[in-house]
Amino acid sequence: MIGYVVRRVLQMIPVLFGITLVVFVLLRASGDPVSLMLGEEASEAQIAQLREAYGLDRPLYEQYAVYMGDLLTGDFGRSIRYNNQPALEVVLERLPATASLAAMALVYAILISLPAGIIAALYRRRIPDQIASFLSVLGQAMPNFWLGIMLILVFAIWFGWFPVSGREDAYAVVLPGLALGASLAAVLTRLLRSSMIEVLSQDYIRTARAKGIGPTAVMLRHAIRNALLSYLTVIGLEASSLMAGAVVTEQVFAWPGIGLLAIQAINSRDMAVVQTIVILAALIVMLVNLLVDVLYSLIDPRIQHV
Amino acid sequence: MSIRQMLRAGLVAGCAAMALAFAGPAYAQERELVIAQGIDTSGFDPHAHTTAAIEAIHVNIFDYLLMRDGKGELQPALATEWEQVSDTAMRFRLREGVLFHDGTPLTAADVKFSLERPALDESVIQHSFYDTIREVEVVNDHEVIIHTDGPDPILLNRVSRIGSGIVPKAYVDKVGWDGFAQKPIGTGPFRMVEWRRDDRIIMEAFKEHWRGAPAWDRLIHRTIPEDSTRVGELVSGGVDIATNIPSQDIERVKASGIATTAPWPSFRVMTLFVNTKEGSPLADPKVREAVDLAIDNKALIDTVFNGLGTPVRAAVTPGLSAVPMEYHNTFLYDPERAVALLKEAGYGPNELTLKLQGPSGRYPLDVEMLEIISVMLNAVGINTEIEALEWSSYNSRIWEPNKIEHLALIGHANSLQDGYHAVQRARCGLEFSNKTGWCDKRFDEVVGQSAVTVDPEKRSALLAEAFKLLTDSRSIIFLMQLENTIGIGKDVDWRPSPDEQLWMYAAKPKG
Numbered sequence: 001m002i003g004y005v006v007r008r009v010l011q012m013i014p015v016l017f018g019i020t021l022v023v024f025v026l027l028r029a030s031g032d033p034v035s036l037m038l039g040e041e042a043s044e045a046q047i048a049q050l051r052e053a054y055g056l057d058r059p060l061y062e063q064y065a066v067y068m069g070d071l072l073t074g075d076f077g078r079s080i081r082y083n084n085q086p087a088l089e090v091v092l093e094r095l096p097a098t099a100s101l102a103a104m105a106l107v108y109a110i111l112i113s114l115p116a117g118i119i120a121a122l123y124r125r126r127i128p129d130q131i132a133s134f135l136s137v138l139g140q141a142m143p144n145f146w147l148g149i150m151l152i153l154v155f156a157i158w159f160g161w162f163p164v165s166g167r168e169d170a171y172a173v174v175l176p177g178l179a180l181g182a183s184l185a186a187v188l189t190r191l192l193r194s195s196m197i198e199v200l201s202q203d204y205i206r207t208a209r210a211k212g213i214g215p216t217a218v219m220l221r222h223a224i225r226n227a228l229l230s231y232l233t234v235i236g237l238e239a240s241s242l243m244a245g246a247v248v249t250e251q252v253f254a255w256p257g258i259g260l261l262a263i264q265a266i267n268s269r270d271m272a273v274v275q276t277i278v279i280l281a282a283l284i285v286m287l288v289n290l291l292v293d294v295l296y297s298l299i300d301p302r303i304q305h306v
Numbered sequence: 307m308s309i310r311q312m313l314r315a316g317l318v319a320g321c322a323a324m325a326l327a328f329a330g331p332a333y334a335q336e337r338e339l340v341i342a343q344g345i346d347t348s349g350f351d352p353h354a355h356t357t358a359a360i361e362a363i364h365v366n367i368f369d370y371l372l373m374r375d376g377k378g379e380l381q382p383a384l385a386t387e388w389e390q391v392s393d394t395a396m397r398f399r400l401r402e403g404v405l406f407h408d409g410t411p412l413t414a415a416d417v418k419f420s421l422e423r424p425a426l427d428e429s430v431i432q433h434s435f436y437d438t439i440r441e442v443e444v445v446n447d448h449e450v451i452i453h454t455d456g457p458d459p460i461l462l463n464r465v466s467r468i469g470s471g472i473v474p475k476a477y478v479d480k481v482g483w484d485g486f487a488q489k490p491i492g493t494g495p496f497r498m499v500e501w502r503r504d505d506r507i508i509m510e511a512f513k514e515h516w517r518g519a520p521a522w523d524r525l526i527h528r529t530i531p532e533d534s535t536r537v538g539e540l541v542s543g544g545v546d547i548a549t550n551i552p553s554q555d556i557e558r559v560k561a562s563g564i565a566t567t568a569p570w571p572s573f574r575v576m577t578l579f580v581n582t583k584e585g586s587p588l589a590d591p592k593v594r595e596a597v598d599l600a601i602d603n604k605a606l607i608d609t610v611f612n613g614l615g616t617p618v619r620a621a622v623t624p625g626l627s628a629v630p631m632e633y634h635n636t637f638l639y640d641p642e643r644a645v646a647l648l649k650e651a652g653y654g655p656n657e658l659t660l661k662l663q664g665p666s667g668r669y670p671l672d673v674e675m676l677e678i679i680s681v682m683l684n685a686v687g688i689n690t691e692i693e694a695l696e697w698s699s700y701n702s703r704i705w706e707p708n709k710i711e712h713l714a715l716i717g718h719a720n721s722l723q724d725g726y727h728a729v730q731r732a733r734c735g736l737e738f739s740n741k742t743g744w745c746d747k748r749f750d751e752v753v754g755q756s757a758v759t760v761d762p763e764k765r766s767a768l769l770a771e772a773f774k775l776l777t778d779s780r781s782i783i784f785l786m787q788l789e790n791t792i793g794i795g796k797d798v799d800w801r802p803s804p805d806e807q808l809w810m811y812a813a814k815p816k817g
Contacts, residue, residue, distance in 0.1 A: 030698065030699055030702075031698030031699055031701065031702045032698075032701065032702040035701050035702060035705070036697070036698055036701055037355075037356070037431065038356055038431060039356045039357065039719075040716060040717065040718050040719065041356060041718070041719065041721060041727075042356070042434070042737075043434050043731070043736070043737060044707070044736075044737055044740065045434075046433065046434045049428055049429065050429065050431070053429045081348050082348055082349055082487075082503070083348055083349030083350075083351050083354055083483075083484060083487035083488075084484050084487070085349075085484070085487075085488070090503070093503070094503075094504075149534055149535075152534075152535060152538050153538070156538065156542060157538050157541060157542045160542065163544065164535060164538045164539045164542055164544050165530055165532075165535045165538070165539060165544070166505065166506070166528065166530075167505060168506075251531055251532055252532050252534075252535060253532075253535065254504075254505070254528070254529060254530040254531060254532065254535055256502060256503065256504040256505035256529075260504050260531070261503075261504060263531075264346075264504065264531075266698075267697065267698060268698070269698050
């Protein structure tokens, strides 16, 4: 097992290297931070001067070599947009906001999908199942920016129960968490419903019932436990993709996390910050995937990593 | 005292304390003013940005030597008096008793330090607006003479705008500019307490401010990028002032009973840059005139902006000095003449195809503008092709010299608030000329003279000729002055000034 983990960690290095290269080249091919920063009033001479000051006039391979050299010593570069602040610092200070939002979304997704999925499976093709299915289709179909705007309108403006935006209030995470978690809740409900249905038709369930075990015990001890295997895997994988959803949710709720930072950094071609975000995001996704694989083999002894 | 007595006494004391607590706060409640904009500051280095929306925040922290009042007129600020001592030198008498937020007094050395940085350091973003300043001479603690390379008729405009904020030399020497950008110190009515990026800037009243303490204890600047969320905060009382209210939300704000809206005119003028270079169909002045006459500026404003905005024929807006205002609130529209001109130029109906390029999301409703202009051009028999790109791509691909194919939408602000700045870049070899290909000797001559003519009347006459030449050339087709809308809470007494600043010292609580 340890050998497997070490091998997986080593595999991350070329992937990260490839990601830095792709992001570096794409960003530079698609826009120039200096003319964006200087705006419409800038003179051409001034643009050329600042490009030189930031080293943007040098050949791309040279810029990349300098960047990689710095990166290996832990220097992620400096933010052009934020008056030369270290990019890593700018990104890391946003992590808690996004982490709390993603955690809230995950909690919602589990709290909604767990009962909904089980009830839908138990009352298959009856009204509770139809309601759950309808809601989960809706949850997946609604774009989360629209859901966010509707949640703000109803619960913040009409009822005044929650703040409209920002992160000041302790309850502020409730609405953005829901907006972000809704589609995951929908996916998980559908997944749990189908895996429960599959498990409930298995021979060992019939055997358990035939042995005279009560329906609750059959559900808890035999059905849910087995149905949860795929559910847990998907939670693990989707948790890292919550970051992508956070981009839109944070914009709508003015939630000062990584997603909002990413949009602003891309729009102003704040290269060092975008690169740092992408590297960190890639790292998080890879680590979560590794964690899921390891946990999976712990939960399900049939799967062995050697 | 028995235990029972002690309990009773405790109970009475507790009740009394609670009664006091509910009777009302013993001290006055803090007066807090919250403003919301779509963007955050990039930091607090006053020389390191070019964005009016950022200056709108900074203006509460830093002072200039002079400041524009609510009517756009220059008034004394850190300088109390000024006089021209020679063609290239101007003396400024500094206000005495002005304190920085750390309690140190303002001296002439701070002014020299603050103005010479953008003037002399070429790597500073604001440099091109200050490069006429050669030296700031310290006469004594409260007097400086600004020496310019040649006569500079708009020196006063320079020392009253973005990039001329006065900062304490000793503090910057100690923390460096990067440190200053995080924790700034100025002489303004509010001092910065905390900055949470893309979230909020918390400022507190600076009680020792030279104008007197502001009416608010705290000023919070919030960043809310999404328009509908910003409006939501305004109508639910979460913020007191919100900028850039979309026109479709104006009625909603007014109906809320919590806030109202006010026009917030912008210096920004929307234009079409025209490729007049050889090989372009627009090299023919008749075709350019046809395009100009085909566009109904008023209808454009009415359909796209619900009537908010003013048609223009040059980059002139109220509040700018030395601009010919006859080009404001006017436009030419004659579709029949446009068809005739096209025919004269050799183009029958649908024989000419022009590409309309523009950014998407840079200006309010920019893509919609392109679409309506396209329809107007189609109506006179010009085929069109629209290419709208995300701003940073547009900026680097189209907005470079020789990249405009036919017509390109761009908006121009005027942070120097003067006519010279509106036209000077159209001189041969400079930015506008390199993009449009238009180059005119007489134009260069009059603009060049206006730059060194101190006499206001002569200068205005020179600039008026320059404006006429540029407008008549139709190398740039001027469309409209943008007008934003600002939302103001009913509890706040404040009228927006014409210079796009959020100067909150002027805001007072109602009642």
